[in-house]
Amino acid sequence: MADAGSYGDGTSNLPLAETKNEVKKPKKKKVLLMGKSGSGKSSMRSIIFSNYIARDTRRLGATIDIDLSHVKFLGNLTLNLWDCGGQEAFMENYLSQQRVHVFSNVGVLIYVFDIESRDVDRDLATYVSILSALLQYSPQARIYILIHKMDLVAPSLREAVYDERVRIVRQKTVEYANSIGYSAADQGAGAADPSGSVVLLEPLSASATTGGSGSSGSGSGVGAAAAATSASTPSSPLEITPFATSIWDQSLYKAWASIIHDLVPNLAAIERNLANLGVAIEAEELLLFERTSFLAVSSWTSEEGQRNPTEDRLERISNIMKHFKQSISRFTGTPRNAEQFVRMEHKAGSRFNLFILKFTTNTYLMVVLPPGEARFNAAMLNCQIAIEHFKFLDGPVTTAAPAHGVGG
Amino acid sequence: MSIFSRLRRSLSSPSQADDGAGAGISIDYALNIRGESPAKLTLQRVFEQSRQVVRNNKDATTPPEAPARPTTKGRPRLLLMGQRRSGKSSISSVVFHKLPPNETLFLESTARIQKDSMASFMDFQVWDFPGQIDIFENPNYDMDAIFGEIGALIWVIDAQDDYLEAVTRLNTTILHLQRSYPNINIEVFIHKVDGLSDDYKLDIQRDITIRIQDELSDHGFENAPVTFHLTSIYNHSIFEAFSKVIQKLIPQLGTLEAMLTNLCRTCRFEKAYLFDVLSKIYIATDSAAADMASYEICSDYIDVIIDITEVYGSWPRSDAQRRRIEGEPWNAKVDDQVACPWAESCMVLHDAGRPIMLREVDRYLALVAIMKEDSYDRMPLVNMNVEAVVQGLTEFFDITKPRK
Ligand SMILES: Nc1nc2c(ncn2[C@@H]2O[C@H](COP(=O)(O)OP(=O)(O)OP(=O)(O)O)[C@@H](O)[C@H]2O)c(=O)[nH]1
Ligand SMILES: Nc1nc2c(ncn2[C@@H]2O[C@H](COP(=O)(O)OP(=O)(O)O)[C@@H](O)[C@H]2O)c(=O)[nH]1
Ligand SMILES: [Mg+2]
Ligand SMILES: [Mg+2]
Numbered sequence: 001m002a003d004a005g006s007y008g009d010g011t012s013n014l015p016l017a018e019t020k021n022e023v024k025k026p027k028k029k030k031v032l033l034m035g036k037s038g039s040g041k042s043s044m045r046s047i048i049f050s051n052y053i054a055r056d057t058r059r060l061g062a063t064i065d066i067d068l069s070h071v072k073f074l075g076n077l078t079l080n081l082w083d084c085g086g087q088e089a090f091m092e093n094y095l096s097q098q099r100v101h102v103f104s105n106v107g108v109l110i111y112v113f114d115i116e117s118r119d120v121d122r123d124l125a126t127y128v129s130i131l132s133a134l135l136q137y138s139p140q141a142r143i144y145i146l147i148h149k150m151d152l153v154a155p156s157l158r159e160a161v162y163d164e165r166v167r168i169v170r171q172k173t174v175e176y177a178n179s180i181g182y183s184a185a186d187q188g189a190g191a192a193d194p195s196g197s198v199v200l201l202e203p204l205s206a207s208a209t210t211g212g213s214g215s216s217g218s219g220s221g222v223g224a225a226a227a228a229t230s231a232s233t234p235s236s237p238l239e240i241t242p243f244a245t246s247i248w249d250q251s252l253y254k255a256w257a258s259i260i261h262d263l264v265p266n267l268a269a270i271e272r273n274l275a276n277l278g279v280a281i282e283a284e285e286l287l288l289f290e291r292t293s294f295l296a297v298s299s300w301t302s303e304e305g306q307r308n309p310t311e312d313r314l315e316r317i318s319n320i321m322k323h324f325k326q327s328i329s330r331f332t333g334t335p336r337n338a339e340q341f342v343r344m345e346h347k348a349g350s351r352f353n354l355f356i357l358k359f360t361t362n363t364y365l366m367v368v369l370p371p372g373e374a375r376f377n378a379a380m381l382n383c384q385i386a387i388e389h390f391k392f393l394d395g396p397v398t399t400a401a402p403a404h405g406v407g408g
Numbered sequence: 409m410s411i412f413s414r415l416r417r418s419l420s421s422p423s424q425a426d427d428g429a430g431a432g433i434s435i436d437y438a439l440n441i442r443g444e445s446p447a448k449l450t451l452q453r454v455f456e457q458s459r460q461v462v463r464n465n466k467d468a469t470t471p472p473e474a475p476a477r478p479t480t481k482g483r484p485r486l487l488l489m490g491q492r493r494s495g496k497s498s499i500s501s502v503v504f505h506k507l508p509p510n511e512t513l514f515l516e517s518t519a520r521i522q523k524d525s526m527a528s529f530m531d532f533q534v535w536d537f538p539g540q541i542d543i544f545e546n547p548n549y550d551m552d553a554i555f556g557e558i559g560a561l562i563w564v565i566d567a568q569d570d571y572l573e574a575v576t577r578l579n580t581t582i583l584h585l586q587r588s589y590p591n592i593n594i595e596v597f598i599h600k601v602d603g604l605s606d607d608y609k610l611d612i613q614r615d616i617t618i619r620i621q622d623e624l625s626d627h628g629f630e631n632a633p634v635t636f637h638l639t640s641i642y643n644h645s646i647f648e649a650f651s652k653v654i655q656k657l658i659p660q661l662g663t664l665e666a667m668l669t670n671l672c673r674t675c676r677f678e679k680a681y682l683f684d685v686l687s688k689i690y691i692a693t694d695s696a697a698a699d700m701a702s703y704e705i706c707s708d709y710i711d712v713i714i715d716i717t718e719v720y721g722s723w724p725r726s727d728a729q730r731r732r733i734e735g736e737p738w739n740a741k742v743d744d745q746v747a748c749p750w751a752e753s754c755m756v757l758h759d760a761g762r763p764i765m766l767r768e769v770d771r772y773l774a775l776v777a778i779m780k781e782d783s784y785d786r787m788p789l790v791n792m793n794v795e796a797v798v799q800g801l802t803e804f805f806d807i808t809k810p811r812k
Contacts, residue, residue, distance in 0.1 A: 151511075304729045327704060
């Protein structure tokens with residue numbers, strides 16, 4: 001939104017095509033993906049947005065300079081993803097010659113730490129340099145810290161190792177913020193813009209378990225993590241949101257769903273419509289997924305459904321369905337990013353029923369229901385009717401006419 | 409209750425028990441109460457037909473029936489042997505304990521024979537041996553106790569390592585077995601072939617095969633039952649190899665295959681597999697040429713169902729909820745609102761609108777099939793036919809399950 005114009009020299013450094021887009025589609029958010037070379041940035045990007053499987057990432061080469069991609073997420077949200085190659089020479093270049101170009105108009109910084117790194121002090125020093133550039137040109141950007149490759153830590157040690165690493169990063173962050181006398185109140189530009197304002201996130205709201213062995217008792221779900229993001233206190237300290245991640249389990253989806261969730265426009269409307277639908281069809285739970293990444297955009301859970309002890313179920317389902325989409329792609333020979341299935345139904349006797357439908361052009365809807373054949377059929381019908389009420393997900397907010405004839 | 413609700417995709421820490429009883433996966437399943445089937449008549453027809461097919465096709469289409477093995481008391485045993493770090497424990501953990509492959513990095517070296525017994529459609533045991541021990545040299549091992557009830561010996565060779573010593577030891581082992589226990593199937597897993605090029609894999613396989621065949625014929629054994637498989641825990645090849653190993657141990661496999669072939673014809677399925685859900689080993693398939701791709705997608709669909717069931721099917725709903733769903737406007741007991749007490753599932757692919765369907769058969773088995781294009785509308789009819797075959801399969805296993 002307004003962040004595009006806040007710093008006069010920002011847009012002029014962008015390539016020409018960039019500039020044009022920036023003007024036309026003000027909703028585009030610049031997302032910086034940074035961290036040491038080999039820490040896993042390109043791997044996670046290819047898994048989330050290009051449907052690679054974890055094993056395939058071994059074939060990725062080091063990123064040269066910056067890999068720019070525009071990820072169309074929903075009709076009204078395009079991510080402007082900057083995957084910044086992490087080799088030292090590049091990093092130095094971002095901090096010097098390209099400083100304004102890279103660090104202005106940033107909506108989100110995702111900084112990746114490799115848990116296996118031998119030289120933690122050096123990593124932290126680099127991180128602080130990046131932080132200083134970010135605070136200089138985009139002080140209102142949200143900061144996410146991913147402690148990555150957690151699968152390489154023995155399961156029993158994961159939580160402790162993660163907590164310790166977060167503690168150190170947090171400490172460095174605060175030290176630096178204090179050293180420059182940082183306070184959220186200083187950011188005149190950001191404060192005027194609701195979508196770009198500094199966001200206070202609950203420290204450690206992310207769970208430390210990477211749950212590879214199925215025993216993850218995670219903290220808050222995506223919805224809960226995001227719920228904490230709406231408030232902004234004037235004199236707040238610099239906040240970071242940490243996640244423990246690995247490309248080998250659902251922890252990656254938890255982090256990215258949470259990051260994206262904070263960027264989705266019209267969230268309130270989506271949530272309201274989902275709730276209405278859920279109540280109407282007696283559902284236990286509704287999950288709305290973006291169709292390519294299968295990240296959960298939003299969800300609704302009935303009172304009964306909230307008794308479900310599996311708290312990381314959103315990211316688990318993302319993980320399950322993404323894996324299966326890849327299986328389908330291998331089986332049919334269709335491209336990884338293509339639409340792989342139209343619908344799925346599962347009836348588990350007298351325990352629960354579930355279906356997943358191709359919903360709007362950009363989304364799938366998953367519906368969990370109590371058992372019962374008639375209830376199932378009625379719900380399926382009603383969801384098809386409800387698509388009309390979600391068409392706004394497909395187009396820019398201003399465009400009135402949604403795409404017609406969306407033949408499933 | 410459904411098998412899917414009982415599964416956890418995680419390691420159920422195997423115990424290092426010496427008696428081999430009750431260790432590992434022996435989940436006690438609650439029995440399902442099955443109502444009278446409306447399709448019972450169809451069942452009998454299809455079942456009879458299947459039998460007829462078997463009787464009539466005494467030619468090439470029916471594979472030779474494996475002779476029942478009376479000595480195994482219905483618990484065939486699979487022995488995993490090979491060099492240290494060749495991947496034996498990893499294989500057993502991934503296939504029988506659902507350990508994610510990359511977590512095998514944390515496995516410790518095996519100090520004693522690790523015996524797991526798998527409660528499944530056919531109770532079998534898996535014995536994981538420590539690497540370096542030579543059982544033929546060591547007087548502490550009782551040969552008859554080890555090989556007496558054996559189903560198959562699986563010899564694991566690390567293809568990414570120098571395998572000459574492994575092959576030499578395997579040769580010694582085969583020669584021993586040929587003299588004393590000539591009926592034992594010897595299954596050679598040329599393992600860790602992930603990351604190797606196809607050409608290289610075949611080269612290795614050829615080389616190892618020749619080395620073993622030469623040694624055997626030097627000692628006058630020409631037709632030893634030795635089979636080779638290229639495997640890796642990082643893909644489906646390990647499950648496929650186990651499927652083939654296990655199928656050799658199933659009595660009357662031909663009857664099962666005929667039932668599936670018949671189902672494929674009636675319902676116009678492209679391919680159908682009967683899976684042991686717990687291990688994802690397929691114990692039978694129809695007569696259409698088996699290909700890795702269709703096995704993979706069916707096997708992955710089972711994973712989807714297991715995982716989803718773990719998330720939504722593993723916790724009890726409240727009484728209030730039950731009252732709500734049995735009340736207005738439905739006014740019926742939950743059980744009466746449900747059409748089929750077993751898990752039933754299908755997914756329609758975007759590609760040509762082909763559905764993949766899954767139907768739970770009993771406490772251990774599930775039928776998974778790939779259907780022809782655009783047949784979603786015919787699902788109700790298909791479900792009826794499937795129901796009939798499921799009944800047939802249930803009877804089959806009631807008959808063939810050895811009495812304890
Ligand atoms: N064990 C493990 N390996 C990972 C994980 N994520 C990435 N890797 C591996 O780390 C290696 C480097 O990953 P990249 O994504 O290319 O690293 P990058 O951060 O983009 O590196 P630059 O482009 O040079 O900055 C690859 O071999 C990945 O397979 C993880 O979660 N666990
Ligand atoms: N690349 C690869 N590594 C494997 C495979 N199977 C096992 N390994 C690795 O081989 C090592 C030794 O495995 P382990 O099961 O302990 O061997 P054992 O001594 O024969 O029981 C472990 O680090 C495994 O992760 C495979 O299929 N591919
Ligand atoms: Mg990269
Ligand atoms: Mg071992």
